[in-house]
Amino acid sequence: REPGAMAAATAGISPANRQSARLMLKRALEQNNPHLEEYAEQYLLRIACDIEGAALRRTDPPGALATYRNRVRTLASNIARNRDLQASLCRRDVDDACVCSLDPADLASAEEQGRRKLLREKHIRNVTRSAWAESSRTKHHPCPRCHSREDVAYAHVSGARDVRKAETWGGGLSADTEVVVRLACGQCGHEWKDDRVHLDEGPARAAAPAGAGPEGSL
Secondary structure, eight states, X not given: OOHHHHXXXXXXXXXXXXXXXXXXXXXXXXXXXXXXXXXXXXXXXXXXXXXXXXXXXXXXXXXOHHHHHHHHHHHHHHHHHOHHHHHHHHTTOSOHHHHHHXXXXXXXXXXXXXXXXXXXXXXXXXXXXXXXXTXXXXXXXXXXXXXXXXXXXXXXXXXXXXXXXXXXXXXXXXXXXXXXXXXXXXXTOOEEEEEEEETTOTGGGSOOOTTOOTTOOO
């Protein structure tokens, strides 16, 4: 950076703040490092200084101490936990600026990313079950993802009401007009739309389950 730009970047960040950040990053490089004996202390400190400098340059707005601290803490936390990232930094296989530009989710180890993915999927399933708890159920339309028929909820998007309205007001829609419905699987959380359902479909005209709305059962 130009001298003026660097001065702006460090305006709210003291030398003591920067030194503390460098030591935090150095400890992250050392923590549970299986190859620690291969690296001199000054070598690791130099890497920590380079990472800290890259983090400082990416602080936006420049000189924002809270933003700078959060970035450094996030980097240190992930470096200490992600063995592959830690090893790559120690070997100088990755660029410091590139590492500092990564989203926190991308800094996590593959194992941690997998764990977070499972948590997100579980959350989606829970939200889906809650949102669809009062909806009607069908066993005639299996989930395209997990193929379960046991807990598939549905809601009409278009078609059924349009046909009934047409019948009432003399419109031109016929009884075999396609009905578009939105469905959700309570087993895996998958949601999808289906426009292949016809009002005159045999199973669709079955008796409505308990709690179903006036549109009947799919």
